[in-house]
Amino acid sequence: MSSRGLVRARRVWKRFRTDRQRRLLRDQVGSLVARLRGEHAGGWRWALRDVSLEVAPGEAVGIVGVNGSGKSTFLKILSRVTYPYAGEVELIGRVAGLIEIRAGIHPDLTGRENVYLYGSLLGLSRAEVAARFDDIVAFAELGDAIDRQTKYFSSGMQMRLAFSVAASLEPDILLVDEVLAVGDAAFQQKCFDRMQTLLGRGVTLVFVSHDLASVEALCTRGLWLQEGCVESEGPVREVLGAYRSHIEGLAEASRSVGDLVRLAQSRIAGAAGMSIRTQHPLEVSVVLESDAARTVRVCFGLSEGPATPMVVLQRELSIAHGATRVACRIERLPFPRGRYYLWATVVDADRHELLAWQPVTHFDVAGPDLDRPPRGIVRLAPVHVEATWQHDAV
Numbered sequence: 001m002s003s004r005g006l007v008r009a010r011r012v013w014k015r016f017r018t019d020r021q022r023r024l025l026r027d028q029v030g031s032l033v034a035r036l037r038g039e040h041a042g043g044w045r046w047a048l049r050d051v052s053l054e055v056a057p058g059e060a061v062g063i064v065g066v067n068g069s070g071k072s073t074f075l076k077i078l079s080r081v082t083y084p085y086a087g088e089v090e091l092i093g094r095v096a097g098l099i100e101i102r103a104g105i106h107p108d109l110t111g112r113e114n115v116y117l118y119g120s121l122l123g124l125s126r127a128e129v130a131a132r133f134d135d136i137v138a139f140a141e142l143g144d145a146i147d148r149q150t151k152y153f154s155s156g157m158q159m160r161l162a163f164s165v166a167a168s169l170e171p172d173i174l175l176v177d178e179v180l181a182v183g184d185a186a187f188q189q190k191c192f193d194r195m196q197t198l199l200g201r202g203v204t205l206v207f208v209s210h211d212l213a214s215v216e217a218l219c220t221r222g223l224w225l226q227e228g229c230v231e232s233e234g235p236v237r238e239v240l241g242a243y244r245s246h247i248e249g250l251a252e253a254s255r256s257v258g259d260l261v262r263l264a265q266s267r268i269a270g271a272a273g274m275s276i277r278t279q280h281p282l283e284v285s286v287v288l289e290s291d292a293a294r295t296v297r298v299c300f301g302l303s304e305g306p307a308t309p310m311v312v313l314q315r316e317l318s319i320a321h322g323a324t325r326v327a328c329r330i331e332r333l334p335f336p337r338g339r340y341y342l343w344a345t346v347v348d349a350d351r352h353e354l355l356a357w358q359p360v361t362h363f364d365v366a367g368p369d370l371d372r373p374p375r376g377i378v379r380l381a382p383v384h385v386e387a388t389w390q391h392d393a394v
Helices: 025-036 071-078 111-121 126-140 143-147 155-168 178-182 185-200 212-218 236-253
Strands: 007-017 044-055 060-064 086-091 095-098 173-176 204-208 221-226 229-235 261-270 282-290 294-303 311-319 322-330 338-347 353-365
Touching: 007 071, 044 071, 044 221, 044 229, 060 071, 060 212, 060 236, 071 086, 071 204, 095 155, 111 126, 111 143, 111 155, 126 143, 126 155, 155 173, 155 185, 173 185, 185 204, 185 212, 204 212, 212 236, 221 236, 229 236, 236 338, 236 353, 261 338, 261 353, 282 294, 282 311, 282 338, 282 353, 294 353, 311 322
Parallel strands: 060 204, 060 221, 095 173, 173 204
Antiparallel strands: 007 044, 007 086, 221 229, 261 282, 282 322, 294 311, 294 338, 338 353
């Protein structure tokens, strides 16, 4: 079996200086005084600490984590934009990376010239790039703009050109960062379709994104980085499940204070206090405390962890001065087995927040598991639907 497409990182460490200061006299004087006193005027910040990852040829790995966790730094090390302080990195085969919007794009060159420049950096001949040139321009949807200097391109146009070149020149390894987020929804879908096609051809993909649904759709394995360390690594659903729980915990810890409406109590259970099961009733009950009687809109969201809900329930109602109990019942919960989270907000008639959108509690659902769909299908919501199947020879 060919090893082209192999990605291997062993015990990678990376650090940056933390005392990069402005070139102002007061800053320089303060630094000099600290050195004369023998004080430690600055140090190092570890961006990556003992990170290891091995990706087999043709495999897709998604890297997740909060901002500042080391995701982009790790991807830059894999693409050799920067180098580790310690550790070993090995990539076998042709590597194409989309690390930053302008990665591989020279602003003073035209789009056409940049295509040939990028191709030469990947080791392709001019004839090989020319054979793919029309497809690259068509995919990027640049038309006649391809002969303009790229410094006059918008961020979206630069991203379209960079991705189109990186994905069209037959790489063995494709490294993609969150830069796809600057594109419009239609082009993002084109990018996902192209990455799915490349995966079908055996291209190795390392994908960094905050879009967890896309990570789960494209990748079979996940890597969660937390403060530069590997927090979890393994099957993508397990890693994303742990990461979603972490996100919910962060949101709960940062709940807003000083809201005009306060959430005093919450309860979520199956019918008559029974356990929560797929396709069985779910009852949500909260107690809201208000400093005045008012008409409000109460909104509940059911989520896998992040603030983006899969199911939204809302109702306009009147709450009294003091405490008001609000209850909601779902007759047939469509979620499969797993852990989910209840979020809530309260707004007034003008849509001003009286209670900020925040996690309330979590709950576990017992029932059937939902099998992972074929790679490339974005599973926006894990909904379990009963269906009757029939098949006959014809």
